[in-house]
Amino acid sequence: MKLSTSLATLSLLGLSLAAPSGRQDPPLLTNVTVFDPPENYTVPRTLYARVRALECGTLLATWENYLPTDNPDETCPDNCPINPYMPIYQSTNQGRTWSERAKVYDQVNGWGLRYQPELYEMTEDIGDYPAGTLLLAANSIPADLSVTKIDVYASTDKGFTWSFVSNVAIGGLALPENQYTPIWEPFILTYNHQIVLYYSDQREPEGQNNTLGQKMVHQTTSDLLNWGPIVDDVHYANNTFRPGMPTISELPDGNWILTYEFYGAPEEAFAVYYRISPDPLTFDQREGVFLSPRDGTIPVGSPYNVWTPAGGPHGTIVVSDGNHRELYLNKELGAPDAWTSLATPAGTSYTRSLLVLPHNPSRIMIIGGGVLGGENNSVLVTTIDLNE
Numbered sequence: 263m264k265l266s267t268s269l270a271t272l273s274l275l276g277l278s279l280a281a282p283s284g285r286q287d288p289p290l291l292t293n294v295t296v297f298d299p300p301e302n303y304t305v306p307r308t309l310y311a312r313v314r315a316l317e318c319g320t321l322l323a324t325w326e327n328y329l330p331t332d333n334p335d336e337t338c339p340d341n342c343p344i345n346p347y348m349p350i351y352q353s354t355n356q357g358r359t360w361s362e363r364a365k366v367y368d369q370v371n372g373w374g375l376r377y378q379p380e381l382y383e384m385t386e387d388i389g390d391y392p393a394g395t396l397l398l399a400a401n402s403i404p405a406d407l408s409v410t411k412i413d414v415y416a417s418t419d420k421g422f423t424w425s426f427v428s429n430v431a432i433g434g435l436a437l438p439e440n441q442y443t444p445i446w447e448p449f450i451l452t453y454n455h456q457i458v459l460y461y462s463d464q465r466e467p468e469g470q471n472n473t474l475g476q477k478m479v480h481q482t483t484s485d486l487l488n489w490g491p492i493v494d495d496v497h498y499a500n501n502t503f504r505p506g507m508p509t510i511s512e513l514p515d516g517n518w519i520l521t522y523e524f525y526g527a528p529e530e531a532f533a534v535y536y537r538i539s540p541d542p543l544t545f546d547q548r549e550g551v552f553l554s555p556r557d558g559t560i561p562v563g564s565p566y567n568v569w570t571p572a573g574g575p576h577g578t579i580v581v582s583d584g585n586h587r588e589l590y591l592n593k594e595l596g597a598p599d600a601w602t603s604l605a606t607p608a609g610t611s612y613t614r615s616l617l618v619l620p621h622n623p624s625r626i627m628i629i630g631g632g633v634l635g636g637e638n639n640s641v642l643v644t645t646i647d648l649n650e
């Protein structure tokens with residue numbers, strides 16, 4: 263009696279009864295614009311978007327940013343290009359609105375930061391850099407594409423200002439064909455008090471022209487300045503094969519999952535594969551498995567993975583590919599027969615990426631920068647809820 267009276271009182275007052283815990287999730291987001299470039303941007307305008315959540319809850323996004331090639335500075339010589347920078351955009355309301363926090367310029371090569379940004383918040387002190395330092399790794403490449411250089415920048419003020427830290431590796435002409443020797447696609451994690459940087463590598467033997475297609479490798483550092491030897495993560499003897507686009511997540515059973523695209527896969531060119539390893543530095547000893555959802559879909563191209571504690575006793579591995587709007591879920595720690603598909607309202611993107619939202623781990627944010635060659639690309643975020 264007393265309860266219904268107070269419910270009635272609440273109703274009369276027009277109060278919602280839906281959120282007794284006091285914490286209310288914001289509405290799910292569909293194609294919220296992070297950045298829509300001006301008309302004068304060069305096709306494909308934007309690509310390869312990344313989003314990370316800082317410890318404080320702020321979301322930061324970055325992407326490949328295709329500036330206009332016509333330099334309005336008339337005093338500039340004919341061959342003076344506009345060097346691209348990596349934008350850093352911020353959201354303090356879980357993705358509903360976005361604004362610019364910084365532009366990260368190339369401070370050492372005079373070429374710009376052109377491709378494949380990776381953003382990371384350090385979880386522990388490494389060298390002189392305290393936990394909470396942000397890292398941005400990117401491929402610095404001149405306008406003629408003749409060199410690929412994976413450089414690391416750091417920010418000790420949450421991404422407002424940035425300084426060059428070190429160069430990890432240098433490769434040749436930035437074209438994805440086997441006779442060239444570029445490096446691509448950095449991805450960062452922390453393991454055993456070291457920063458590990460994974461990337462795709464067309465150089466082999468080192469310093470000579472490529473004879474072995476592409477492989478994936480990593481290098482580690484204990485001070486962010488000196489990088490250790492190149493260690494293979496996925497390499498195949500067949501010199502037409504090109505595994506690439508490494509991303510890695512830690513699983514709750516002590517294993518790690520690496521997903522990658524595999525040009526050379528029998529299922530389809532660039533089919534998505536994965537490896538599970540008890541040590542994220544020894545994936546090369548593990549067997550590659552085709553990511554095969556039960557509905558028969560063949561995931562293809564530019565995968566990205568995250569693990570969330572939501573969705574079951576083992577949590578959920580969530581994987582995106584480059585050719586489908588669906589996500590692929592695995593609630594059995596990566597068991598090959600346990601992959602399912604989940605429809606999403608997000609469009610496809612070249613290397614769409616994922617974030618487990620910190621306020622509610624059943625919520626996954628998808629960020630996409632559009633498709634290769636896209637004339638109308640913009641950077642969009644969508645959130646989905648694994649429980650809905």
Ligand SMILES: *[C@@H]1O[C@H](CO)[C@@H](O)[C@H](O)[C@H]1NC(C)=O
Binds near residue numbers: 301330332333334
């Ligand atoms: C591109 O367009 C924007 C917005 O109209 C303008 O502010 C900017 O100066 C233009 N950039 C170039 C290089 O023309």
Ligand SMILES: *[C@@H]1O[C@H](CO)[C@@H](O)[C@H](O)[C@H]1NC(C)=O
Binds near residue numbers: 469470471
């Ligand atoms: C690499 O290829 C270039 C162009 O095809 C050639 O000029 C050069 O001699 C080659 N270098 C080696 C080490 O094979």
Ligand SMILES: *[C@@H]1O[C@H](CO)[C@@H](O)[C@H](O)[C@H]1NC(C)=O
Binds near residue numbers: 501502526
């Ligand atoms: C490499 O793979 C291709 C495509 O599957 C195949 O045609 C070729 O025979 C393989 N080469 C070797 C040396 O195994």
Ligand SMILES: *[C@@H]1O[C@H](CO)[C@@H](O)[C@H](O)[C@H]1NC(C)=O
Binds near residue numbers: 607610
């Ligand atoms: C979201 O945007 C993509 C284009 O990136 C489009 O294909 C898709 O239909 C949009 N989703 C909805 C629900 O409008």
Ligand SMILES: *[C@@H]1O[C@H](CO)[C@@H](O)[C@H](O)[C@H]1NC(C)=O
Binds near residue numbers: 636637638
């Ligand atoms: C981009 O947008 C313009 C204007 O809406 C349209 O004419 C064009 O077909 C679009 N291009 C692509 C590749 O969708």
